Amino acid sequence: xxxxxEQAAQxxxxxxxxxxxxxxxxxxxxxxxxxxxxxxxxxxxxxxxHFASKxxxxxxxxxxxxxxxxxxxxxxxxxxxxxxxxxxxxxYLSDVHRDRLSSxxxxxxxxxxxxxxxxxxKHAVANGLKGLLEVLEQSVPGRSPExxxxxxxxxxxxxxxxxxxxxxxxxxxxxxEILAAVRSDLIDPxxx
Amino acid sequence: xxxxxEQAAQxxxxxxxxxxxxxxxxxxxxxxxxxxxxxxxxxxxxxxxHFASKxxxxxxxxxxxxxxxxxxxxxxxxxxxxxxxxxxxxxYLSDVHRDRLSSxxxxxxxxxxxxxxxxxxKHAVANGLKGLLEVLEQSVPGRSPExxxxxxxxxxxxxxxxxxxxxxxxxxxxxxEILAAVRSDLIDPxxx
DNA sequence: ATTATCTATAGATCTATAGATAATGC
DNA sequence: ATTATCTATAGATCTATAGATAATGC
Numbered sequence: 001x002x003x004x005x006e007q008a009a010q011x012x013x014x015x016x017x018x019x020x021x022x023x024x025x026x027x028x029x030x031x032x033x034x035x036x037x038x039x040x041x042x043x044x045x046x047x048x049x050h051f052a053s054k055x056x057x058x059x060x061x062x063x064x065x066x067x068x069x070x071x072x073x074x075x076x077x078x079x080x081x082x083x084x085x086x087x088x089x090x091x092y093l094s095d096v097h098r099d100r101l102s103s104x105x106x107x108x109x110x111x112x113x114x115x116x117x118x119x120x121x122k123h124a125v126a127n128g129l130k131g132l133l134e135v136l137e138q139s140v141p142g143r144s145p146e147x148x149x150x151x152x153x154x155x156x157x158x159x160x161x162x163x164x165x166x167x168x169x170x171x172x173x174x175x176x177e178i179l180a181a182v183r184s185d186l187i188d189p190x191x192x
Numbered sequence: 193x194x195x196x197x198e199q200a201a202q203x204x205x206x207x208x209x210x211x212x213x214x215x216x217x218x219x220x221x222x223x224x225x226x227x228x229x230x231x232x233x234x235x236x237x238x239x240x241x242h243f244a245s246k247x248x249x250x251x252x253x254x255x256x257x258x259x260x261x262x263x264x265x266x267x268x269x270x271x272x273x274x275x276x277x278x279x280x281x282x283x284y285l286s287d288v289h290r291d292r293l294s295s296x297x298x299x300x301x302x303x304x305x306x307x308x309x310x311x312x313x314k315h316a317v318a319n320g321l322k323g324l325l326e327v328l329e330q331s332v333p334g335r336s337p338e339x340x341x342x343x344x345x346x347x348x349x350x351x352x353x354x355x356x357x358x359x360x361x362x363x364x365x366x367x368x369e370i371l372a373a374v375r376s377d378l379i380d381p382x383x384x
Numbered sequence: 385a386t387t388a389t390c391t392a393t394a395g396a397t398c399t400a401t402a403g404a405t406a407a408t409g410c
Numbered sequence: 411a412t413t414a415t416c417t418a419t420a421g422a423t424c425t426a427t428a429g430a431t432a433a434t435g436c
Contacts, residue, residue, distance in 0.1 A: 002388045002433040011388085027308055029221035032424055046389045048426065101308075107360065112301055115359035116219055116293075126362040153370050154350065154377035161353025167307035168299065170318040178345050185346035194407040194414045203414085224398055238415045240400065 258320025
């Protein structure tokens with residue numbers, strides 16, 4: 001039954017990645033440790049050799065999810081050059097992002113739950129937010145660093161809110177309308 | 193043990209109001225039927241005489257919470273006249289709203305969970321969103337109805353996102369900074 | 385010998401229901 | 411007689427742990 005040290009490390013990574021997917025799909029309370037381990041191809045009891053608690057795993061899952069988001073943002077911004085903001089916005093407000101919870105931004109799938117959870121989970125998500133803001137500050141137009149900081153905060157809030165609302169809307173027309181309105185508000189020249 | 197027909201109706205209302213408070217504080221999965229009934233001063237088993245299921249209650253709790261938000265918005269907008277948007281924004285982005293989950297906007301406390309839940313709960317929240325948008329469309333500046341509609345959608349997303357993020361931030365400086373940046377972005381003249 | 389994983393289970397909790405109780409309302 | 415509420419519990423599920431197992435790594 002025992003596996004190599006390296007295999008055990010891989011199993012641990014697989015548990016975290018599975019959790020990162022399932023928590024985003026079903027919420028922290030929507031998936032139990034047993035389901036989670038089954039999805040990772042392991043047994044229930046093996047879990048506590050890897051993690052102190054479900055909450056411990058939740059914090060690590062949020063951490064890697066948001067680190068992946070940050071890397072994706074940095075790649076997109078880098079590739080888009082001058083149009084970095086538009087590239088980030090188009091990506092975040094896409095219907096793919098809205099519809100595929102399992103790989104989406106943790107801020108919009110688990111934000112309120114993480115805030116309530118507190119402790120290491122909230123801390124991990126707060127750090128992830130800071131990381132995304134760093135990328136956004138470099139992608140947003142503005143004369144001074146202060147202006148860019150403010151613009152990044154405003155854009156971040158608007159993107160997260162748009163995805164949350166687009167997932168609440170129960171008719172697709174409204175959902176699409178929300179994404180389109182916010183995309184236009186963020187990208188098109190502010191002065192009309 | 194039996195109470196008057198009127199008392200029973202009052203008990204039902206009290207259950208819904210208690211649920212509206214507790215669900216926002218702890219999430220749908222954070223409070224059980226037994227806790228909820230105890231908080232309402234009733235016993236566990238009595239619940240199913242009033243509601244078909246916990247989910248049924250959740251939908252009704254979201255409905256009354258969002259109806260109350262809409263009424264509050266309408267009152268604020270009415271009282272502020274020309275400055276309706278600023279009044280709504282100041283209220284939504286206040287630290288009181290951020291800190292007091294129990295009476296806050298359901299979109300920012302339970303939005304992602306309601307979207308996952310689907311069914312009547314999601315439907316109730318989607319309808320509540322539409323109601324708030326109606327008030328916001330009348331409060332936002334813009335030459336045409338289409339322009340106001342777009343501005344309302346953009347503002348709604350930004351307000352919800354700002355509160356979600358301000359609750360995630362684990363240092364108060366960042367949390368306040370988010371609220372202030374978004375407030376200024378929404379209220380101050382858009383062109384600098 | 386160590387340790388990653390397994391089986392099995394303790395103990396707590398959750399939703400929902402069954403049947404008893406007692407006050408209302410005909 | 412009806413019915414709102416109560417007590418008690420069924421049945422499912424959840425987190426976490428205890429102890430067994432078997433392959434690695436010294």
